Amino acid sequence: MSGKEIFLTGNKIENEPYLLFDKADSSAVHQQPYWGLRRFGPYDKSISKIRLAIISPKTEIGMVRNLIEELNKGTTIMPGGMPQFFRCNIDVIDEITIESIDTNEYEKAGISFVNKYNPKNIDVVLAYVPKTSRYFSNTPYYRLKAILASHGFSSQMITEWTFKNIKWSYLNLASAIFSKAGGIPWVLEGEMKNVDMILGISISNFVSYKNRAGSRPRYIGYVNVFDNHGGWMFMEGTATLYEKSRSADQLKELLTKAIDRFKAKKKFLPKNIALHYYKRFGKEEIEATRKILNQLIGEYSVAFISINDSHPFRLFDLKIDDGSFPRGWYVYLNQNEVLLSTTGFTPIATKRMGTPKLLHIRVKQYPKEFINIDEVVWQVFSLTKIDWATVTPLIREPVTLQFSREISYLTAAISEQDWQAIVRPEINVILNTKPWFI
Amino acid sequence: MFTSNENKFFSYIYDKFGNLFLLSYKIGKLYKKSMSTSNKGDEKTIYFNGNYFSYEWEEGSQEIQPALEMIKRTVTKQFILKIKSVGYQIIKKKYIIFSEQDIINLPHNDIFSIFDGFEFRFVIINNALLLCVNPHLVIKTNCSIKYLIEQNINPDKLKDFSIRYKGGNEEQIDGYLIETITDEESLCRVRDYREFKIETLPADVVFPEPRAELIQHLLNLLGRDFDLIAKQRELSFLDSKTASKDRFRKTLEIVNALKKNVFPLSFGDWEINLETTPIVIKL
Numbered sequence: 001m002s003g004k005e006i007f008l009t010g011n012k013i014e015n016e017p018y019l020l021f022d023k024a025d026s027s028a029v030h031q032q033p034y035w036g037l038r039r040f041g042p043y044d045k046s047i048s049k050i051r052l053a054i055i056s057p058k059t060e061i062g063m064v065r066n067l068i069e070e071l072n073k074g075t076t077i078m079p080g081g082m083p084q085f086f087r088c089n090i091d092v093i094d095e096i097t098i099e100s101i102d103t104n105e106y107e108k109a110g111i112s113f114v115n116k117y118n119p120k121n122i123d124v125v126l127a128y129v130p131k132t133s134r135y136f137s138n139t140p141y142y143r144l145k146a147i148l149a150s151h152g153f154s155s156q157m158i159t160e161w162t163f164k165n166i167k168w169s170y171l172n173l174a175s176a177i178f179s180k181a182g183g184i185p186w187v188l189e190g191e192m193k194n195v196d197m198i199l200g201i202s203i204s205n206f207v208s209y210k211n212r213a214g215s216r217p218r219y220i221g222y223v224n225v226f227d228n229h230g231g232w233m234f235m236e237g238t239a240t241l242y243e244k245s246r247s248a249d250q251l252k253e254l255l256t257k258a259i260d261r262f263k264a265k266k267k268f269l270p271k272n273i274a275l276h277y278y279k280r281f282g283k284e285e286i287e288a289t290r291k292i293l294n295q296l297i298g299e300y301s302v303a304f305i306s307i308n309d310s311h312p313f314r315l316f317d318l319k320i321d322d323g324s325f326p327r328g329w330y331v332y333l334n335q336n337e338v339l340l341s342t343t344g345f346t347p348i349a350t351k352r353m354g355t356p357k358l359l360h361i362r363v364k365q366y367p368k369e370f371i372n373i374d375e376v377v378w379q380v381f382s383l384t385k386i387d388w389a390t391v392t393p394l395i396r397e398p399v400t401l402q403f404s405r406e407i408s409y410l411t412a413a414i415s416e417q418d419w420q421a422i423v424r425p426e427i428n429v430i431l432n433t434k435p436w437f438i
Numbered sequence: 439m440f441t442s443n444e445n446k447f448f449s450y451i452y453d454k455f456g457n458l459f460l461l462s463y464k465i466g467k468l469y470k471k472s473m474s475t476s477n478k479g480d481e482k483t484i485y486f487n488g489n490y491f492s493y494e495w496e497e498g499s500q501e502i503q504p505a506l507e508m509i510k511r512t513v514t515k516q517f518i519l520k521i522k523s524v525g526y527q528i529i530k531k532k533y534i535i536f537s538e539q540d541i542i543n544l545p546h547n548d549i550f551s552i553f554d555g556f557e558f559r560f561v562i563i564n565n566a567l568l569l570c571v572n573p574h575l576v577i578k579t580n581c582s583i584k585y586l587i588e589q590n591i592n593p594d595k596l597k598d599f600s601i602r603y604k605g606g607n608e609e610q611i612d613g614y615l616i617e618t619i620t621d622e623e624s625l626c627r628v629r630d631y632r633e634f635k636i637e638t639l640p641a642d643v644v645f646p647e648p649r650a651e652l653i654q655h656l657l658n659l660l661g662r663d664f665d666l667i668a669k670q671r672e673l674s675f676l677d678s679k680t681a682s683k684d685r686f687r688k689t690l691e692i693v694n695a696l697k698k699n700v701f702p703l704s705f706g707d708w709e710i711n712l713e714t715t716p717i718v719i720k721l
């Protein structure tokens with residue numbers, strides 16, 4: 001073969017999905033979280049007060065107090081503050097100050113806090129911690145987060161970085177605090193086609209693999225469950241610490257929990273299920289999933305959707321000023337495989353960084369195809385709009401992967417004891433209705 | 439700014455491209471080896487679906503019609519061999535290639551070096567074999583833990599990060615530095631990620647993992663004023679207003695260098711050539 005011309009074809013999503021900002025008013029829609037919240041408030045307007053506790057070094061407490069005051073009162077970017085954007089106020093229940101930014105100090109403060117309060121009486125703990133890289137695990141960020149979560153408390157960390165870009169941090173912070181208090185800031189306006197339940201699954205993750213005391217690594221799995229409006233429903237983790245990579249056993253535990261709780265909440269069994277995973281699904285994992293779904297549901301359709309960004313594929317559009325392949329445009333690699341750009345040129349965001357890292361999406365369906373590849377792309381693309389930790393219009397990953405990634409950072413850093421405490425039924429029942437890990 | 443070869447893409451009828459480059463090839467003979475062959479792991483042999491195949495005949499082997507996947511594996515193997523023979527280095531598990539000549543001139547070479555490298559894959563799309571090339575920075579750490587102690591870093595601070603060291607058979611092992619002990623001799627207590635066992639090693643054989651965040655941390659401990667994270671962003675085109683165009687241009691440079699230095703690949707009666715025109719995207 002020589003001199004053969006070859007090209008790839010593609011498609012584009014012309015418009016961003018609409019987001020819904022009121023449970024009771026279907027006209028409260030906007031394509032951008034910022035404008036939607038500003039005009040309509042959050043999707044869930046049932047929370048009127050968020051009970052907050054602060055943990056902060058003495059030297060920074062003044063800044064943290066000001067931050068809360070501004071969140072309640074409003075700023076130029078966030079006029080009307082929490083009452084306008086989230087229809088609620090932040091009520092500071094307690095302030096715990098510490099003398100230094102040593103990890104030990106934070107641990108002591110965290111332990112004294114969890115001994116003093118019941119998680120039912122505090123919605124969110126706001127903690128000022130020094131900025132550290134996620135590369136390091138023994139840091140105030142991870143230690144405090146683990147202590148609080150293992151006792152049922154959601155926490156929001158802030159650093160000096162938050163204050164450096166404070167104008168724009170307010171709204172991201174407000175949205176994260178609101179959702180960690182159990183509120184739903186927004187969902188997709190329209191249903192995603194041909195799917196009842198979407199699972200952002202992650203299996204065979206190390207727990208504290210860096211410095212654990214035991215002689216062998218232990219593995220866990222977790223799943224975030226979303227409905228067909230992209231609304232996050234709950235997170236479930238494996239209670240067992242698995243030996244070696246027993247992915248089939250992890251899947252069994254996770255899927256059983258996820259389907260049981262989905263049915264309890266929605267009052268129906270999901271028939272069309274999409275599994276999102278950042279890796280390629282192995283044969284063993286597919287077989288195990290089908291076997292479990294046969295037992296739990298009987299008649300069902302399942303799509304195994306692998307969404308990977310660890311590949312060298314890049315696309316370019318030289319007509320665009322920076323040469324980026326526009327957001328929402330995608331290229332077919334074959335019938336069940338596409339490359340999707342989510343961070344390229346878009347009229348809704350002027351600031352871009354680097355060359356878009358494309359999402360490589362691969363789909364396998366059983367027992368037969370029930371969702372086409374364009375619908376899968378729309379599903380993945382739509383879910384890039386549902387990360388409640390940020391109102392930025394340009395999000396690279398779908399929330400199914402984003403939330404899994406957040407948990408994996410945490411589980412790699414915390415101890416087995418911390419993880420087992422987090423998934424203990426009495427703690428799980430408090431935590432798993434809030435995205436405490438974002 | 440662009441070479442004439444590169445410039446043609448800007449005035450081309452198409453304006454959307456991928457970083458995939460077509461391989462044109464003349465397929466030679468491929469032989470399935472007998473199971474009793476002793477030459478299983480030689481440079482001419484590939485492994486596919488439980489069998490060994492070579493482009494060179496040997497006693498007991500049978501000529502076969504190679505499937506595209508077999509062609510891909512044969513080409514990948516010969517590409518790696520050729521690239522090494524012309525002076526490139528390869529980080530195998532990561533499909534990353536770089537050359538010592540492509541070092542980027544930066545300070546603190548006693549601690550780290552950065553090279554202009556690239557990531558590659560051979561892929562089959564629409565029954566065609568293509569080479570995917572993506573520019574990639576390669577970071578190397580040049581300092582052992584012992585050297586860092588000699589530079590007056592407090593040994594108590596040299597812990598809780600990933601490291602690399604050479605095992606008994608010269609194989610590189612990834613691990614985690616639990617603590618650094620300085621007694622009569624400087625020693626590192628490390629956890630081997632592969633076997634998950636704890637070992638105590640001399641500090642001069644243990645090297646910090648080549649990650650920008652970690653090297654930055656070490657530079658900070660050394661009191662050296664250098665923002666490696668910012669430099670990495672700059673070199674990765676992250677701060678450029680024409681980031682994708684810069685990356686595209688760099689990709690074409692790499693492909694042209696490969697065309698000049700590595701291709702054609704000739705082995706047995708096979709010949710593989712690389713087209714330097716990137717794949718066109720039609721939307």
